[in-house]
Amino acid sequence: MTTPSSHHNTILVGAGPIGLEIAVNLKDKRVDFLHIEAGQIGQTITWYPRNVRFFSSPERIAIAGMPLHTANQEKASREQYLAYLRSIVEHFDLRINTHERVVAATRDPSTNIFTIQTQKHTQTYTYTCDNLILAIGDMHKPLKLNIPGEDLPNVSHYFDEPHNYFRKKLTIIGGRNSAVEAAIRCQRVGAHVTLAYRRENFDRDIIKYWLYPEIRSLIKSKDITFIPNTTPIRISPTHTTLAPVTWSDQTTSATTHNTFTINTDPEQLIDITHDFLLLLTGYQQDTSLFKQLGVNLEGINRQPHFDPKTMMTNVPNLYVAGTATAGTQTKFLVFIETSHIHTTRIIQSITGATNNPNLLNNLCHNISQPES
Numbered sequence: 001m002t003t004p005s006s007h008h009n010t011i012l013v014g015a016g017p018i019g020l021e022i023a024v025n026l027k028d029k030r031v032d033f034l035h036i037e038a039g040q041i042g043q044t045i046t047w048y049p050r051n052v053r054f055f056s057s058p059e060r061i062a063i064a065g066m067p068l069h070t071a072n073q074e075k076a077s078r079e080q081y082l083a084y085l086r087s088i089v090e091h092f093d094l095r096i097n098t099h100e101r102v103v104a105a106t107r108d109p110s111t112n113i114f115t116i117q118t119q120k121h122t123q124t125y126t127y128t129c130d131n132l133i134l135a136i137g138d139m140h141k142p143l144k145l146n147i148p149g150e151d152l153p154n155v156s157h158y159f160d161e162p163h164n165y166f167r168k169k170l171t172i173i174g175g176r177n178s179a180v181e182a183a184i185r186c187q188r189v190g191a192h193v194t195l196a197y198r199r200e201n202f203d204r205d206i207i208k209y210w211l212y213p214e215i216r217s218l219i220k221s222k223d224i225t226f227i228p229n230t231t232p233i234r235i236s237p238t239h240t241t242l243a244p245v246t247w248s249d250q251t252t253s254a255t256t257h258n259t260f261t262i263n264t265d266p267e268q269l270i271d272i273t274h275d276f277l278l279l280l281t282g283y284q285q286d287t288s289l290f291k292q293l294g295v296n297l298e299g300i301n302r303q304p305h306f307d308p309k310t311m312m313t314n315v316p317n318l319y320v321a322g323t324a325t326a327g328t329q330t331k332f333l334v335f336i337e338t339s340h341i342h343t344t345r346i347i348q349s350i351t352g353a354t355n356n357p358n359l360l361n362n363l364c365h366n367i368s369q370p371e372s
């Protein structure tokens with residue numbers, strides 16, 4: 001157990017897959033480090049729907065040089081991957097302060113020392129360090145629609161378990177993997193599913209290849225009701241009100257992007273009855289630690305500024321790793337599989353030494369693009 005107010009060479013925040021991969025390598029280099037995690041290890045993955053499968057092949061999401069096999073040669077499920085992460089922690093005997101959240105962080109420019117304040121249950125702790133690594137992920141809270149009724153008890157931004165919706169009227173808002181997968185699974189357990197999406201169709205390039213034909217088929221057979229080109233404008237305990245949207249291209253000197261206008265003409269609105277409503281419209285990063293520490297946040301994604309050679313941000317000795325590097329991803333480009341290389345760069349920058357290649361995903365130098 002770490003004593004409160006202790007000083008460390010490095011503090012590593014976040015024990016998702018990339019935080020764990022960094023921890024294995026810091027330990028290998030005998031760096032004095034403290035590892036802090038707000039929830040349990042793999043916390044982001046704990047809120048994936050039960051039995052959901054990764055789109056990445058197992059070898060691409062394996063970490064710390066430890067192979068990941070699945071019994072049926074399929075993609076790993078949430079449950080398999082969490083078990084794998086627990087094995088990693090046990091095998092390398094990683095010491096992690098779990099269920100302890102970093103709530104504040106500052107850096108004293110005169111001493112170059114970081115001060116970290118954490119909260120564990122009702123206790124607060126303070127630690128100091130020379131190097132700080134934020135591997136805190138990018139999906140901290142739902143992207144809210146900010147419409148009336150969004151906080152009703154039968155409305156959720158998280159899909160966890162299809163069984164809850166057996167013989168219930170379920171409306172799902174969204175059209176990416178999470179919404180499409182929820183629609184298919186809930187229809188299969190006997191829910192009456194309506195799927196509403198603000199686009200005309202799903203983007204075949206981003207939907208998991210095994211889901212796309214199935215959702216098209218279920219819509220064609222009318223087992224799922226699909227209402228494209230609509231967005232919800234208000235929610236009651238029993239209804240979702242959808243308004244039609246019209247898309248147009250908006251061109252600036254640098255880019256062209258689509259925008260939509262919402263038609264709120266009462267004649268055009270569609271009321272859908274529901275027992276439950278799932279708003280699967282994405283998640284956003286909590287940037288408060290970056291802001292407190294003075295990290296520049298850039299572009300539409302509010303992406304933390306960092307040097308890709310070292311992963312150091314514009315704040316000296318403050319590093320960022322994993323999906324935390326991406327800000328809030330409007331188009332998903334940064335994943336576990338593209339982030340293994342961050343470990344190599346951070347270890348090199350902090351220790352001046354090359355990391356042990358046996359303790360890293362051996363594909364790490366070859367993956368710059370996600371698999372699908």
Ligand SMILES: Cc1cc2nc3c(=O)[nH]c(=O)nc-3n(C[C@H](O)[C@H](O)[C@H](O)COP(=O)(O)OP(=O)(O)OC[C@H]3O[C@@H](n4cnc5c(N)ncnc54)[C@H](O)[C@@H]3O)c2cc1C
Nearest residue numbers: 014016018038043044054055056102136137322323335336
């Ligand atoms: C349904 C679903 C399927 C996905 N499938 C894939 C896939 O197939 N392949 C893929 O590569 N990615 C996939 N992803 C994305 C995947 O979740 C992330 O790529 C992965 O979790 C990122 O790992 P990470 O270590 O960078 O961040 P995370 O796993 O998000 O870890 C960050 C950790 O930091 C902790 N943390 C955050 N703030 C604090 C704080 N203030 N104090 C202390 N701790 C903190 C969090 O609790 C969390 O445990 C999927 C996501 C979802 C939702």
